[in-house]
Amino acid sequence: MTGQALYFTGDESVAVREQPISDPGPGQVRVRTERSGISPGTELLVYRGDVSSELPTDETIDALEGTFSYPLQYGYAAVGRVTDVGAGVDDAWLDRRVFAFNPHESHFLADPETLVPTTLPPEQAVFIPNAEAAANFVMDGRPRFGARVAVFGQGPVGLLTTALLAEFPLSCLVAVDPCGTRRDLSRSLGADRALAPDDLDEVDEVDMAVELSGNPTALDDAIDVTGYAGQVLVGSWYGTKDVSLGLGDAYHRSHIRIRSSQVSRIDPDHADRWDKDRRLDAVRAWLAETDLSALHTHTFDVSRATEAYRLLDERPDDAVQVTLTYD
Structure with missing residues (x-):
């Protein structure tokens, strides 16, 4: 079995590559992505080559390793369902919809502790980050x-x-x-x-x-x-x-x-009463009550990712939230 993964391969260049779909190891789950959101801010910097190649991608997100040197996988708004669990993981995770700070790819392995269970529809959950x-x-x-x-x-x-x-x-x-x-x-x-x-x-x-x-x-x-x-x-x-x-x-x-x-990171001024989990809980509650459908302007299958990034880069007035789907 093979899946699809998006790579930034150079200035103004992305490629979708096939990669094996791995079985989860002990303490892991496998997620099949339903939809992932493109950030027209950060991801366009990566797409255009406007980020130092020596800068770490994000030291606070487990799925983002290494630096911004090409080729790299990047992205942080994936929504999908758990399709398999490894040894030691509760079967209750199976078929659960989750949000993950994960690059654009059709399948990925994750530690359940890094996933955010959600009942939001995928098009709403991509707004979490x-x-x-x-x-x-x-x-x-x-x-x-x-x-x-x-x-x-x-x-x-x-x-x-x-x-x-x-x-x-x-x-x-x-x-x-x-x-x-x-x-x-x-x-x-x-x-x-x-x-x-x-x-x-x-x-x-x-x-x-x-x-x-x-x-x-x-x-x-x-x-x-x-x-x-x-x-x-x-x-x-x-x-x-x-x-x-x-x-x-x-x-x-x-x-x-x-x-x-x-x-x-949470500003130290808030650290006495807030942590990232509490902030995330508040965000999910707000999203459950807020209609953001008008912000979704374009959806592309991941195989057409090149068109998606060209749209955001060349015609930014035509697009707001662009998402990728996975067949």
Whole structure:
């Protein structure tokens, strides 16, 4: 028996390769993937070669080993069912739907402790990692009652962050994105206003800006719209892109706080009451109650993965959440 696995093989190049389907060893289960989600932020950096080849892929995820040197498997949003269990694993795992932080491949082996059992449908469960990232941004940002907030970038993570922030008693929530379709989605998820970057002169000073576009120039814009002693939360990963900021007199006197936020670890400020399991439980509960179907714009069989990445790379305005399926 053979399965399919997606590899990043070079700049702007992916390949789907056949590989043996292995039996689970002791303490392992085998999962058959139903659907996996493509991250248009991180994965496009890998696809374009905008990540240092010496950087470890993710030291907090067991399924992601090695560095970002080609060829490599990457991805972290797989949903499937357990089809076999190894010695020492409870048969109750059989046929259970699970989420895994795992690369794009039709079958994989895993330690049950790394899997997230879920009753969510696959098209909803693929949002787990991006919704967890959005939750992390909101937790780190700590928006106050009546705050004015702007979210730069309305890809999947930005839209989910907008949706979460819309549940807070803010005085104004502004979404910023060059794509009209994404701005429409922002409004449907609760943004009070949705603007193109060229229209930022219409925005009053905000208390907090969240930069999630992956575009280095947006960070400068986020700083510009943030008021005195406000906060700029940077969730974007720019990879090897140069970031140039205008930190002149206005910034020097602004007392603006610029801080990073990333989902792999819980900020120590929250460690007294939160851990990753509690955050993940909260995210799954929110996803069970939130309709995100409008964010799914394209689905490709994994054999057409090249088309999927070309779409995201060459026509980003046409796509939001792209997923791969496995026959």
